Amino acid sequence: LVHLAEDVKPFLAIGNYLRKVNLSAPAIYESDIDQGILLIEDLGSEGVLDADGKPIAERYEESVRCLADFHKQHPPERLPVLGDLYHEIPRFDRETLKFEAEVLLDWHLPWRRDGEQASHAERAEYFAIWDHLIDELQAVETNLVLRDYHSPNIMWLAQRSGFDRVGIIDFQDAIIGPSAYDVVSITRDARVTVERPLMDRLVQIYVDARQAAGGFDREGFDKSYAIMTAQRSCRLNGLWVRLWKRDHMQSYMKHMPRTLWHLNMAFEHPITSPLREWCKKAGIETAESPEV
Numbered sequence: 001l002v003h004l005a006e007d008v009k010p011f012l013a014i015g016n017y018l019r020k021v022n023l024s025a026p027a028i029y030e031s032d033i034d035q036g037i038l039l040i041e042d043l044g045s046e047g048v049l050d051a052d053g054k055p056i057a058e059r060y061e062e063s064v065r066c067l068a069d070f071h072k073q074h075p076p077e078r079l080p081v082l083g084d085l086y087h088e089i090p091r092f093d094r095e096t097l098k099f100e101a102e103v104l105l106d107w108h109l110p111w112r113r114d115g116e117q118a119s120h121a122e123r124a125e126y127f128a129i130w131d132h133l134i135d136e137l138q139a140v141e142t143n144l145v146l147r148d149y150h151s152p153n154i155m156w157l158a159q160r161s162g163f164d165r166v167g168i169i170d171f172q173d174a175i176i177g178p179s180a181y182d183v184v185s186i187t188r189d190a191r192v193t194v195e196r197p198l199m200d201r202l203v204q205i206y207v208d209a210r211q212a213a214g215g216f217d218r219e220g221f222d223k224s225y226a227i228m229t230a231q232r233s234c235r236l237n238g239l240w241v242r243l244w245k246r247d248h249m250q251s252y253m254k255h256m257p258r259t260l261w262h263l264n265m266a267f268e269h270p271i272t273s274p275l276r277e278w279c280k281k282a283g284i285e286t287a288e289s290p291e292v
Contacts, residue, residue, distance in 0.1 A: 023066070067149065151192045
């Protein structure tokens, strides 16, 4: 919604950085920055889902271990592109977080209430809740957030070994933000149902790997995981309606039961209780399962 890449420079800079820290981003063979043209490696078409479109547990688990290993890195402020060109990495700041969460107000709520818009009082309370939640994020660990580290953008490179098997694409919109965001992206995949037992196992794999490396704040992670689940879910539950009503792409609505389920899970953490109560008063119903 904001901080989106407008040219090839972010892809070049971030891709080079990911490969430098031993992640399988596509190699860049040739580039013409002025024309916006890149010749890049084809990572193939094999992903982390089976023939029925369901998660392959072992591939998700390895992708989570890969993410945990990546999060040992300290996030860079800027990255070289070519020569004296640099890419300044945007931050997942207060404005961005609230702008994205606002999609729920502007699209989901009127759809849920037969066209009735949020009142000024409802909007003010909603943004006040998000200001408080964002305040709670100020002390949590941050890293380079890939934004869409989930099934459509993770390729499986079976001919390689270890973490090299986890191919990563669509990272040009990477941003500095809470490390937990990408953990949410893959464990609470918006496009594919990750059943709760696998979801919980993936989170535990991540936590175990981070704790083994030392210096991991489990309490801070749990809090940011809940907040980022809520933020991502609010954005997506508004986005599906917007894609339908404005862009005539109704097929995205099939994902809403899943992302309402994710919102319900975000409410399991006490830090999100004010948002849970606001949604209840506003008439936004969450879901107890990912199915319609």
